[in-house]
Amino acid sequence: MDATVEELLAVLPADRVLTDPDLLAVHRRDEADLCAAGTPLAVVRPRDTAEVAATVRVAAAHGVPVVPQGARTGLTGAANAVDGALVVSLTGLDRVLEIDPAERIAVVQPGVVNADLSRAAAEHGLAYPPDPGSWESSTIGGNVSTDAGGMCCVRYGVTGEYVLGLEVVLADGEILRCGRRTVKGVAGYDLTRLFVGAEGTLGIITEITVRLRPAADEIRTLVALYPTVAAACGAVAAVTAAGHVPSMLELLDRTHLGAIEAYRPMGLPGTAAAMLLIATDTGDRAGAELAAIADCCRAAGASELYVAEDAEQAQALTAARRLAHPAMERLATQAFPSGRGGLVVDDVAVPRTRIAEFVTGVEEISARHGLLVAVVGHAGDGNLHPVIVVDRADPSSMDRGRRVFDDIMRLGLALGGTCTGEHGVGMLKRDWLARELGPVGMRVHQVLKAALDPSGILNPGKVIAPEWPQAGRRRPPPRLRASKKTDVARTVIP
Ligand SMILES: Cc1cc2nc3c(=O)[nH]c(=O)nc-3n(C[C@H](O)[C@H](O)[C@H](O)COP(=O)(O)OP(=O)(O)OC[C@H]3O[C@@H](n4cnc5c(N)ncnc54)[C@H](O)[C@@H]3O)c2cc1C
Structure with missing residues (x-):
């Protein structure tokens, strides 16, 4: 048995340490495409803080990487295992x-x-x-x-x-x-x-x-349809510039609307190029606020406007928005004869006054590379997710997907945006983080990392690329001696 696993079993209940190959395979990666994933040495499922601490002490003693995982729904490879790591699953x-x-x-x-x-x-x-x-x-x-x-x-x-x-x-x-x-x-x-x-x-x-x-007060919900995605983005800028602060301001393009309707038919509009889903939750004032927002939307070129009739209809619309990812996954699966279509989900935030330029640029990038790129996102935050549809079975499609992804990143930064509005950096955006922060910002990242994790065992290769020099990195500490091992067992597991 591997020495690290043996030592873990000495300090943790046996059912916390799992080495079944099928389970290791499940814990290799999160939801992101385009990111490498290794095979962990073991998956540890601690049940309390003391067990997490015991696991990290053993890992530190052996210089073994530790990859924390939640539900592995991440979209950047941030939870991906590296070879020989201990995956620490926190779901317990x-x-x-x-x-x-x-x-x-x-x-x-x-x-x-x-x-x-x-x-x-x-x-x-x-x-x-x-x-x-x-x-x-x-x-x-x-x-x-x-x-x-x-x-x-x-x-x-x-x-x-x-x-x-x-x-x-x-x-x-x-x-x-x-x-x-x-x-x-x-x-x-x-x-x-x-x-x-x-x-x-x-x-x-x-x-x-x-x-x-x-808890929020009564919610009122509005749907605004547009003949172009850029027009819908213009409306977002107009709504926010007018000083409105809705509790939801989401954008879905035609591809997403069609994918959701195919996934779960609910009568979503099929002809519009884009839909804004807008809500206010200010109780008595919500109706008046929504009317003022509707005026902005109309002035910005909405072809149709609807107000949800009741809470049930409003909830159905929000639920439809939540189906965007699974619906697009199904669309991607069916898009290629290989049946191995997948999604590369981008996540760029730009100033709200520039989202129309951003989506126009994304449309150009999509046309130039000949790949479908659909757009969805939290438009009210200027945070959009261009979703690139790739054929995982076709290396040239994957290669183009990467180039589309990079072009979109370049565009977002050029418009004064950031390489991630919410999904994080993980493995997918390490290079783009470095471009966004510049050498001084990266050095501060490295110094902080080296101060808190001098041996570099915590989730290596995430956020900071491995080829970047690791400021102040020390060699892993020597293996625990027998007496020290007893200490770990005694002090950490009461
Ligand atoms: C359908 C779908 C919709 C999504 N919608 C959104 C969205 O609207 N907004 C958004 O921001 N994201 C969204 N995401 C991305 C994802 O759900 C989020 O990034 C989420 O926060 C990840 O949580 P998780 O529990 O799955 O963490 P994981 O994916 O398991 O891990 C994410 C990162 O957190 C680290 N980590 C996990 N737990 C711990 C811990 N206890 N201590 C230290 N590090 C830890 C991991 O090492 C990794 O770096 C979506 C993903 C999917 C699949």
């Missing part, structure tokens, strides 16, 4: 530990699924707003580690804006508690924020304290 730490309605906070373990936290908060008349499309499967730990966004972030902000405090297992197995439970607090460096969006490269999050809000 899945308890909502506390909801405090008076302070409006929740304390959760990282494996809690986003929608489960929302439902738990709703029982107290509260809401946890960040709502990625993957909310029924992705975990709060994964959401925090990618600083995930979602549909209502246009009004309520992304995950990081809700994180008050964290418990984190550091690269040497020490347990850090940072942040606060109070409304205000500025003690010391903002360590909590450092781990938000760090994609598991600086520590493993084992507990999260989040802010909650009062």
Whole structure:
């Protein structure tokens, strides 16, 4: 038996350490195409913080990489295993530990699924707003580690804006508690924020304290149809410039509308080039606000406008938007004779005044490379997802897919945007991160990484490309001696 696995079995209950090859294969990767994935040495499924710390101590002692995983719904390869790594799956730490309605906070373990936290908060008349499309499967730990966004972030902000405090297992197995439970607090460096969006490269999050809000008031929903995607984007800019802050402002292009309708027929419009889905949730004021937004949409060239008749219809429209990814996956599967079609999901945020230029540029890129690129996204945030449809069985299609992806990134940065609005960097965008941040920004990243993970065992190759020099990198510590091993067992597992 491998020495690392043997040592893990000495400090953890046997059922936590899994080496079945089929299971290892399942845990190799997340949802991203175009990213390499290795085969882990083992998958560890800890049940509490002490077990996570014990696992990291063993890994540190052996210089073995550690890859934290939530639900593996990530779209950048950030959760992909590297060969010989210990995958630490956090899905077993899945308890909502506390909801405090008076302070409006929740304390959760990282494996809690986003929608489960929302439902738990709703029982107290509260809401946890960040709502990625993957909310029924992705975990709060994964959401925090990618600083995930979602549909209502246009009004309520992304995950990081809700994180008050964290418990984190550091690269040497020490347990850090940072942040606060109070409304205000500025003690010391903002360590909590450092781990938000760090994609598991600086520590493993084992507990999260989040802010909650009062549940939203009555929601009113509007649909606006446009003859071109650029016209719909112009309307988004007009709505935001007029000072409206809707609780949802989503864009779907014709390809997405058709894919969703084919996936689950619900009477979505088939002729428009683009649809905006807009909601307001300001109760008594929602109707007037929606009417003013409708005026903006009409002035920006909407061909048709509809208001959802009731809450049921509004929910059906939101549910349709949530089906965008699975519907496009089915479209891709059916698009090629190989049956191996797939999606490369891009994630660019540009200033809202420039999204029309962005989508026009994406259309040109798509035509130039001869690949279908559909567009969906959180338009109210300027955050769009060009979705590139590729044939995984055809190397030339994959190659063109990569070039389309890079051209879209280049376009986004040229328009003053960022290479990721919400999905993170992972493996897919390391080079683009370096271009966006420049040498000084990358050096600060490297220094922080080296300070918190001097042996480079935490999720290697993510965010910072391996070929980038690793500032201050030390060699892995020597193997544990027998007496030290006993210490690990005694101190970490009570
Ligand atoms: C259908 C679909 C819709 C989506 N919609 C959205 C959307 O609207 N908005 C959005 O932002 N994203 C979206 N995503 C992407 C994805 O769901 C998010 O990135 C999500 O936050 C990932 O959560 P996860 O639990 O699956 O994490 P994983 O994919 O398992 O991991 C993501 C990253 O977090 C790290 N990590 C996980 N848990 C921990 C932990 N406890 N401690 C430290 N590091 C950890 C991993 O190492 C990895 O780097 C979507 C994906 C799909 C498939």
